[in-house]
Amino acid sequence: MTMSSLLRCSRFTRTANAPILSRPLHSHINKTRELWTHTRCFQQWQCLRVDGQSGSAVMRLFGHARKALCLSAARGSKPSKVSLKFLIGPAALTVTARAFINVAYCQEDINNNVPVEVQATEKTPEFHWTVLWEFVRPQILALLGAVILAFGAALLNIQIPMILGELVNVVARQMREQAGSYVRDMRGPAFKLLTLYCIQGALTSGYIVLLSRVGERVAADMRKTLFASLLRQDVAFFDANKTGHLVNRLTADIQEFKSSFKLVISQGLRSSTQTVGCFVSLYMISPKLTGLTVVVLPCLVGAGAIIGSFLRQLSRKAQEQVSKATGVADEALGNVRTVRAFAMEDRELQLYSVEVDKSCEMNEALGSGIAVFQGLSNVVLNCIVLGTIFAGGSLMAGDEMSAGDLMSFLVASQTVQRSLASISILFGQMVRGCSAGARVFEYMSLEPSIPLTGGGRIPTESLIGRVDFMNINFCYPTRPGHHILKNLNLTLPSSKTVAIVGQSGGGKSTVAALLERFYDPASGVVMLDGLDIKTLDPSWLRGKVIGFINQEPVLFGTSVLENIRFGKPEASDAEVISAAKQANAHGFITGFPDGYNTVVGERGATLSGGQKQRIAIARALIKNPRILILDEATSALDAESESVVQEALDRATTGRTVLIIAHRLSTIQGADLICVMSNGHIVEAGSHLELLSKGGLYAELIRRQRSEGKK
Numbered sequence: 001m002t003m004s005s006l007l008r009c010s011r012f013t014r015t016a017n018a019p020i021l022s023r024p025l026h027s028h029i030n031k032t033r034e035l036w037t038h039t040r041c042f043q044q045w046q047c048l049r050v051d052g053q054s055g056s057a058v059m060r061l062f063g064h065a066r067k068a069l070c071l072s073a074a075r076g077s078k079p080s081k082v083s084l085k086f087l088i089g090p091a092a093l094t095v096t097a098r099a100f101i102n103v104a105y106c107q108e109d110i111n112n113n114v115p116v117e118v119q120a121t122e123k124t125p126e127f128h129w130t131v132l133w134e135f136v137r138p139q140i141l142a143l144l145g146a147v148i149l150a151f152g153a154a155l156l157n158i159q160i161p162m163i164l165g166e167l168v169n170v171v172a173r174q175m176r177e178q179a180g181s182y183v184r185d186m187r188g189p190a191f192k193l194l195t196l197y198c199i200q201g202a203l204t205s206g207y208i209v210l211l212s213r214v215g216e217r218v219a220a221d222m223r224k225t226l227f228a229s230l231l232r233q234d235v236a237f238f239d240a241n242k243t244g245h246l247v248n249r250l251t252a253d254i255q256e257f258k259s260s261f262k263l264v265i266s267q268g269l270r271s272s273t274q275t276v277g278c279f280v281s282l283y284m285i286s287p288k289l290t291g292l293t294v295v296v297l298p299c300l301v302g303a304g305a306i307i308g309s310f311l312r313q314l315s316r317k318a319q320e321q322v323s324k325a326t327g328v329a330d331e332a333l334g335n336v337r338t339v340r341a342f343a344m345e346d347r348e349l350q351l352y353s354v355e356v357d358k359s360c361e362m363n364e365a366l367g368s369g370i371a372v373f374q375g376l377s378n379v380v381l382n383c384i385v386l387g388t389i390f391a392g393g394s395l396m397a398g399d400e401m402s403a404g405d406l407m408s409f410l411v412a413s414q415t416v417q418r419s420l421a422s423i424s425i426l427f428g429q430m431v432r433g434c435s436a437g438a439r440v441f442e443y444m445s446l447e448p449s450i451p452l453t454g455g456g457r458i459p460t461e462s463l464i465g466r467v468d469f470m471n472i473n474f475c476y477p478t479r480p481g482h483h484i485l486k487n488l489n490l491t492l493p494s495s496k497t498v499a500i501v502g503q504s505g506g507g508k509s510t511v512a513a514l515l516e517r518f519y520d521p522a523s524g525v526v527m528l529d530g531l532d533i534k535t536l537d538p539s540w541l542r543g544k545v546i547g548f549i550n551q552e553p554v555l556f557g558t559s560v561l562e563n564i565r566f567g568k569p570e571a572s573d574a575e576v577i578s579a580a581k582q583a584n585a586h587g588f589i590t591g592f593p594d595g596y597n598t599v600v601g602e603r604g605a606t607l608s609g610g611q612k613q614r615i616a617i618a619r620a621l622i623k624n625p626r627i628l629i630l631d632e633a634t635s636a637l638d639a640e641s642e643s644v645v646q647e648a649l650d651r652a653t654t655g656r657t658v659l660i661i662a663h664r665l666s667t668i669q670g671a672d673l674i675c676v677m678s679n680g681h682i683v684e685a686g687s688h689l690e691l692l693s694k695g696g697l698y699a700e701l702i703r704r705q706r707s708e709g710k711k
């Protein structure tokens with residue numbers, strides 16, 4: 001979009017019930033509008049209601065609008081309309097903005113703390129033919145072949161009623177004249193008809209084979225491209241989108257698109273060719289009867305289409321209800337241990353039953369609707385046949401038509417009916433296919449603000465491993481008004497252990513997330529060996545430099561060997577075993593009947609917490625990271641497992657830069673530096689003894705934990 005078109009479409013309108021704006025405010029908004037058009041963020045603004053706001057309040061309002069849009073962009077949606085209700089002082093102000101989002105604004109500094117209520121209406125994703133073309137292009141020859149074969153089959157279908165008519169004429173002549181050989185007269189048209197049937201069958205199989213090849217390959221390419229795009233997205237994107245919703249796009253949406261694509265090409269082409277062709281045939285057989293058909297048929301097909309669309313709506317709702325019920329079952333079965341632990345089986349069953357009963361009711365209603373529709377269609381179709389015979393018979397009586405012509409007319413008009421009905425169904429299918437395709441394309445074109453790769457790398461031999469957090473301010477993109485880190489300054493000296501402590505929810509893990517570059521700070525820099533990590537290759541940083549072990553290690557449902565090798569795919573078996581030994585895991589792994597080939601179950605469900613944690617440590621150690629982050633690595637374990645894991649961790653931290661995030665202060669007393677976090681920044685730093693002697697917040701935390709321990 002050019003700057004001039006942006007300026008053209010930028011406008012403010014006052015709605016009927018909006019109070020008259022004061023002059024200074026008007027000019028202020030105009031200035032702001034200029035600002036926005038220049039930042040290329042907005043396509044159109046509509047200021048609906050402004051009650052006695054000061055200029056600066058309006059400026060803040062625009063700031064919030066921008067943040068809301070950034071938030072939506074981080075969630076992966078591009079809203080066309082965002083309604084914001086701001087409560088600034090006593091007055092309320094409502095603005096509706098039509099937005100053209102520039103995703104780059106996700107990283108804007110977010111510093112305002114005005115209470116804000118945001119409702120974002122998600123824009124329906126758009127279907128882009130150019131994107132589809134990119135997927136179809138490699139299959140174009142097969143697709144053209146399919147189109148030609150389908151067209152050929154449709155042309156043959158048009159011939160069939162005429163030849164049937166010829167056959168009936170032979171029979172009628174035989175009955176009338178009783179002369180000549182029946183078999184000889186029938187042979188010609190019968191042979192012709194048989195040949196047509198065979199060719200038509202061959203063409204039909206041909207185009208179905210080609211189309212399913214095209215459809216499957218296009219769908220496979222789409223799946224791979226969408227999955228690659230999803231894997232590339234920012235962590236913030238996954239904060240904002242449910243996994244089930246994303247998986248649905250990869251599975252159900254692509255499936256729906258593929259079915260529609262195949263159906264629209266094969267049936268659409270066939271039905272439209274047949275409709276046109278058979279209409280020509282009808283006209284050639286009997287212009288009078290065709291005139292009658294032209295009046296009656298569209299009315300009936302139109303009525304059928306209306307009822308059909310009602311039934312489709314009903315079917316969509318029933319399907320939604322089925323997936324709702326599936327969602328309940330999915331959640332319960334996926335969290336079966338929690339359900340069992342709370343003895344909630346009956347409640348889950350009840351929830352599921354309610355949803356299943358609703359879906360049953362809807363499907364029953366749908367079934368009744370379909371039954372009525374089918375019954376009516378049968379009556380109507382038979383009436384059409386009756387009407388055609390009636391009208392055709394009177395034409396035959398007047399010698400304007402032969403019996404064969406009437407037969408041809410009947411078959412051709414039935415073909416037209418079927419084709420028109422299938423076109424009306426296909427239209428709905430096409431709409432559904434396009435919206436499924438649009439949902440798939442939406443995430444394909446989404447560019448992450450933090451790329452996966454690209455940027456500099458520090459050679460391993462010169463990597464020191466010093467980390468500096470300088471003046472960091474940060475809010476999570478999903479909660480723009482909630483400031484987690486405020487002017488945080490922290491240094492992790494090379495080969496030293498730094499522990500961060502502080503109240504729960506204070507932002508300790510957020511510091512680790514910024515070092516991993518899961519998010520970028522709103523302002524300030526994170527430096528590795530004096531280089532801004534934004535200039536370094538994120539995949540190198542995460543894959544080679546930093547080892548991350550957190551409270552709830554997630555393992556993949558494969559073998560122990562593969563899980564450890566996840567840290568370094570090229571590692572030999574000997575390296576895996578050595579990492580397992582360092583992590584105190586070799587003993588229990590070799591105790592399993594299948595040793596390193598033991599499959600650990602979904603998310604490592606067949607292992608104990610301590611065993612999972614030690615495999616996670618081995619997975620982190622196998623890449624020999626310069627920096628190790630231990631985020632509450634032992635807090636989920638019992639005392640016995642904790643001591644085994646702690647022993648592994650103590651061994652792992654030697655010679656590395658280590659950042660420990662801990663609740664239990666007893667585990668970090670040996671750290672070189674302990675930093676106490678409060679209110680988003682570091683308020684105290686020093687060794688355990690120094691901090692104790694100061695008698696500040698750390699001493700208070702120690703005192704509290706000791707008294708809790710005693711209780």
Ligand SMILES: Nc1ncnc2c1ncn2[C@@H]1O[C@H](COP(=O)(O)OP(=O)(O)OP(=O)(O)O)[C@@H](O)[C@H]1O
Binds near residue numbers: 503
């Ligand atoms: N992905 C996220 N999106 C939005 N807010 C988040 C996200 N992760 C954490 N938060 C919020 O950020 C704040 C800091 O969370 P963080 O996990 O950094 O705290 P913490 O100090 O490590 O807490 P704890 O000691 O309980 O683990 C919390 O208020 C939390 O609700």
